[in-house]
Amino acid sequence: MSVESLLEAVLTNPTVLVVWATLVVGSLAVLGWDLRTNNAAIAPLMKFVWGLTVLYSGPLGLAVYWYAGRSQISHDSLWRRGFRSVAHCYSGCGAGEVFGVVLAAGILELGNLGVAAVTFACAYVAGFALTVGPLMQEGVGFGEAVADAFYSETPSITVMEIGAISTDLWLAGGAHIGDVLFWTGLIFSLSIGLFVAYPVNVFLIQRGVKSGMQDPTELDGA
Structure with missing residues (x-):
C-alpha cells in the first residue's frame, strides 16, 4: 500500500475521525480553561490565534501553546519565539486556506x-x-x-502554503466537497503547513527579521 493510500484510509476511517474530533474538543476546552484561569492577561487577539491553532491541529496545537504561549513557561527562547511566530501566521493562513479551498475546489470546481x-x-x-x-x-x-508584516510574513506564508496546498491537492485533489476526504485532507494539510513553516520562522527570528511576538513571561501577572 502506498503512503497516499494509507493516509486516505486513515483520514476516512470513522473511528479515527471520532477520536480526533474528541481530542480537538478536549484540547479546546483545556485551552479555554487555561486562558481564562491562568493567562487572562494575554491579548484578546492572541487568544484568538491560539484558539484557531488548537482548532486546526487539536492536541498538537495545544502542545505548541503549552510550550511557547503560556506566561508560566520557565523561560523564553528562540524555539518558543519561533512557535509563537508561526502560530500567528498559521491562524490566519488556515482560515484563508479553508475559505479558498472551499471556494475554488468545492464551489467553483477549478x-x-x-x-x-x-x-x-x-x-x-x-x-x-x-x-x-x-x-x-x-x-x-x-x-x-x-x-513589518509584509516584509517578515511573506517567506513564512509562502512556505506554509506550498506545504499545505500541495499536501491537500496530493491527498484530496480529486475529492468533491461532499466527500469526507475533502475535509480531512484539508485538516491534515493545515498541520503540515504549520510544521514546515516553523524552521523558516526560527531562521527569520534568528536573523532579526521577526521578533517572535511578545514574551508571555513579561505579561502582567506572569
Whole structure:
C-alpha cells in the first residue's frame, strides 16, 4: 500500500475521525480553561490565534501553546519565539486556506492550478491580517505593523502554503466537497503547513527579521 493510500484510509476511517474530533474538543476546552484561569492577561487577539491553532491541529496545537504561549513557561527562547511566530501566521493562513479551498475546489470546481492560486491568495491576505492585528495590540503603529508584516510574513506564508496546498491537492485533489476526504485532507494539510513553516520562522527570528511576538513571561501577572 502506498503512503497516499494509507493516509486516505486513515483520514476516512470513522473511528479515527471520532477520536480526533474528541481530542480537538478536549484540547479546546483545556485551552479555554487555561486562558481564562491562568493567562487572562494575554491579548484578546492572541487568544484568538491560539484558539484557531488548537482548532486546526487539536492536541498538537495545544502542545505548541503549552510550550511557547503560556506566561508560566520557565523561560523564553528562540524555539518558543519561533512557535509563537508561526502560530500567528498559521491562524490566519488556515482560515484563508479553508475559505479558498472551499471556494475554488468545492464551489467553483477549478482545476488544481486555479485551486492553488485562489487558496494561496486567500491564505496570504488572512495571514497578513492576523499578523498586523497582534502587532498593533502590542503598541506598534499601523504603518509600521503593515510594513513589518509584509516584509517578515511573506517567506513564512509562502512556505506554509506550498506545504499545505500541495499536501491537500496530493491527498484530496480529486475529492468533491461532499466527500469526507475533502475535509480531512484539508485538516491534515493545515498541520503540515504549520510544521514546515516553523524552521523558516526560527531562521527569520534568528536573523532579526521577526521578533517572535511578545514574551508571555513579561505579561502582567506572569
